[in-house]
Amino acid sequence: MLSFPHMIKRYWGLAKNSSIQGCVSSGWLETSAYTFPWSLKGMRMIILLACIAVLCGLLYGYNEGVIAGAYEPIKAEFEFSAYWGGLLVASLSIGGLIGAYLSAYLSDRFGRRSTVIIAALFFITGAVLSSVAQDLFILTFARSLIGMGIGLSSMAGPQYVSEIAPRKIRGRMLGAFQFMISFGVLIGYLSNLITLDLGYSAEAINRWQFMFLLSAIPAAFLLFGIWSAPESPRWLVMAKRSAEAEAVFEKIEPTRSEAWVKGNVKRIEQDLAEVADQKGGWLDLINPRNRPITSFCVFTFLFQQLSGINAVILYAPELFGDLGFSEEASRLSATVGLGAALALAAAASLLLIDRVGRRPLMVYGLPACALSQFLIVGGFLMGDGIGTALSVSGLCLYVISYSLSMGPLPWVYMSEVFPNYLRAKGMVVAVTVNWVFTFLVVFGFPKLNQLFTITEIFLFFAICCCIGTVYAIRRAPETKGVSLEDIYELFHKGDSKTAERPVAGE
Template identity: 30%
Template sequence: MKSYTVLISIVAALGGLLFGFDTAVIAGALQYLKPYFHLNDAELGLVVAAASIGCIPGALFAGYLADKYGRKNLMIVTSVLYVIAAIGSGIAGSFAQLVIYRLIGGVAIGMASTLAPIYISEVAPPAFRGRLGMLQQLAIVTGILLSFISNYLIVNSSFLSSGDDYWRYMLAAAVIPSGIFFFLLLLVPESPRWLISQNKVIDAKKIFGKIYSDKESQAQVKIVSDNIASEEKPALRDVLSPRFKKVVIIGLVFASIAQLTGINIVFYYAPLIFAKTHVGGSVLFQTVLTGVVNLIFTLLAFPLIDRLGRKKLLLAGSCIMGLCMFTLAALFYFDMLHNYFVLATIFVYIGGFACTWGVVLWVYVAEIFPNKIRGNATSIAVFGNWVANTIVSLTFPVMLAQLGAVVTFGIYGIINISMVLFVSRYVFETKGVPLEKIEELYASV
C-alpha cells in the first residue's frame, strides 16, 4: 500500500477527529453550564443531545449530496460548519443560542460520519480497507481524548481565574482542529470512484495511479467503470427496492444498535458518573483516562480487523460490554463504590467497545452496500446511528435520576447481550472482499 493512500485517508478521517472532539467536549462543560444557565435534567440532556439531533439531517442527506456534488466538496462544507459551530458555541449568550450552535455542529458531525467512511472505502485497496477504514474510529477516539485533555488544561490553567466561562473556552477550542481540517482538505483528491460515475475517467485514472501500481490502476478503472456502466443512475427509491432492501435494513439496524451499547453515556456523562462513584481523584482527570483507554484499545484493534474479521470482533465486544454493564449495576446495588474496581470496570467496558464495535462500525457501514446505493444507503445507516445516539443522550440523565444507576446499567447490560443474537444471524463477513463483490455476500443472509 502506498503512503499516498494513507495520507489522503488520514485527512478524510480528520472529520472524525472533530466528530469525537465536538461530541465529547460537552462532558467537561456540563458542570459549568448547569449553574450558568440554571438547567434542569431535561435541559441538560437537550444540550448534550443537540449535537446528536443535528447529526440526523446531516447524516441523512450527506450521502445524496455527496453522490451529486462529490465527497471532497461536501467534506469542505463540513469543515466550515465545524468552524461556525465552535465559534458560536463559545460566544453563546443564552441557552437557546447554545442549543442552536450545537445543532449546527451536529449537522457537521452527521455529514462527517457519513462522508469519511465512504471516501476511505472508495480509495482503499481491498486488503487494507479494514485498517484504513479504522482511521475514522482512530480519529474519533483521538478527538475524544483531545477534548478531555483540553477541558482538563482549561480548568487547571493559571490564566483563567473564574470558572464561570470555562465552558466557553472548552467549546470554542474546536475551532483550531476545524481550521486545520479545512486547509488540508484542499490538498486531497476527489474519490476516483465518484469521478468515474461523473464520466471523469481521465481524472480518476490519475488518482488510481497514485494508489495502485500502473497495472493495478488500469484494472481498477476497468472494474469500476464496468460496474457503474452496468447500473442505472442511483435514485433514493432504489435503496428500498427488493434487490437492496435486506442489506439496507441490516446496515440500519447494525448502525443503530451500535449506539445502544451505551458507549456515549460514558463519554458524554463521564464526570456525572464518576461523581457518583466516590472514587478519589479529579473527576476531569478520570475522564481523561477514559479517553486514553479508548485510544490504546483502538490501536490494538488495527492488526485484528483484517486478520480476525468483523464478525468475531463484534461478538466478543457484545459479551464483554454486557458483562461490564451488569457488573456496574451490581456495584451500585451493593454500594461498592469506594474502590477502584468501579473505574476498572468502566475502563474494561471502554476497551471492549473500542477494539470491537468502535472500530468495526465505520468500516462496516461503508463497505456492505453496493456501489450503486452506497451514498444513500450509508446515509440511512448513519442516520439510524444518530437517532439512537439522540435517544440515549436525551434519556440517560433522566433515567439515572428517575430509575437509578442499578436499573439504568442493567438495561444496557441486557441490550449488549441481546446484540449477540443479531450479529450471529445477520452480520456477514466482508474481510478482504472487493467492494464490487459485496452484493454476492448478503444475498445468502
C-alpha cells in the same frame, strides 16, 4: 545458533525472494505483481487520506467529549432548566442528523471531497460562534452547526476513504476514523481537566468558550488537507469522468500497471451498468437486492447505540460521582482515565480489523460488552469499597471491549457494504439510527436516571448486547480484503447471478 548479522542476511534474502511476504501477511503492505506496494509519491497520498480520516474522527470525538466538562461551567453561567440542559447536549445529535441527510444529496451531487470541505466550514463556523456566544440560544445553535459538520463528515469522510483507499488497508483506514473519535473524546476530557484551573469564567474568554474554540484548529487542518486531496475515483466514474478516475488510481497506487488501472475503472463501470435500470432512489434500499445489506447496517448501528456507549461517554463524570468521586477534579481525572482506555483500545483495533477480520471482532466483542456491564451492575449493588472497584473495572473493560468491536465496526461495515450507486443514501439510513438513538440516550438519560436505578439501566444495556451477539453470529459477514464491488456476493451467496461477476482489480 545464527549470529545477528547472519540472521539479518538470511531474512533480507527471504524478503527479496518473497516480495516482502512477511509484511504482506501482517496486512500492512499490499503486493501482487510488484515488490513494493507504494512509491514515495503513493505513500504521501496514503498519508493524506489517513489524515483526512483522522481529522474527521478527531472533530467528532472532541466535540462529543468536551461537553462532559463544559456542562457545569455553562450551567453555572446561564442557570438553565433540565430541559434546556438536555437540549444543549443533544443539539449535537440534532445537527448530526440534519448533516447526515444533507450529505446524501451533497456527496452524490457534488462529490465526496466537496462534502467534506463543507463539513470543515461548518466545524470552523460552529467553533468560532460557540466561543463568542453570550446566551444559551446562540450556544445551542452553534453546537447544532458543529453537529451538522459531524453529520456531513461522519458520512462523507468514511465514504470517501472507503472508495479511494487500497483494499488491503481499507479497514485500517476506516478504523482510524473510529480510533480518532475515541482519541478525540480523550482530548475533550483532557481539555476539561487542564482548563479546570481557569475557573468557571475569566475576563477575556470563559473556560467553556476556550474549550469549544480549540476545535477550530483541527477543522482548519481538515479544510487544508481535503482541499489538497483528489476526488473519489468511484464518484468520478458515477459522474461519467472515467479518465479522471484513472488518474486518481494512478496517484494512489503509482506502481500498478496501466492495465490494472483501466481494469479497475472498467469493473466499476460494469458494476454501475448492472444497476443502470435502478434510479438509486431511497426505495431501492429496501428492494430484494439491497434489503439484507440495509437491514444489517441498521441493526449494527442499533446494537452499537443500545450497548450504552453514549450514556458512559457523555455522563461519565456523573457516573463517577455516583461511585463516590465527590470532588470535581477527581471525577474529571477518572473520566480522563476512562477516555485513555477508550483511545488505547481503539488504537489496538487498527491492528486487528484487517488482520483478525470484522466478523470475529463483532462476534466476540458484544459478549465482552455484556460481561463488563454485568460487572458494573454487580459493583453498584455491592456498594462502596469492593463494589466501587468492581464497577470502575467494569467501566474500563466495557470501553475497551466497545472500542475493539462495536466502536469501529458499524462505520467500517456501513462504508463498505452498500453498492456504489446507493452508498450515500444507504449510509444516511444507517447513520440515522446512530443519531436518533444518540439523541434519545443523551436527552433522556438524566430523566431515565430518575425513573430507574443505574443498575436497571445498565442491565438493559447488557441484555441488548446479548441479543446483539446472537444477531452477529447469524448475520455478520467477513469483508476483509474483499473489493467493494464484490461485497454484494457476501449477502447473496445463493444468488446464481453473482457467480459470473469478475473480481475488481484482478
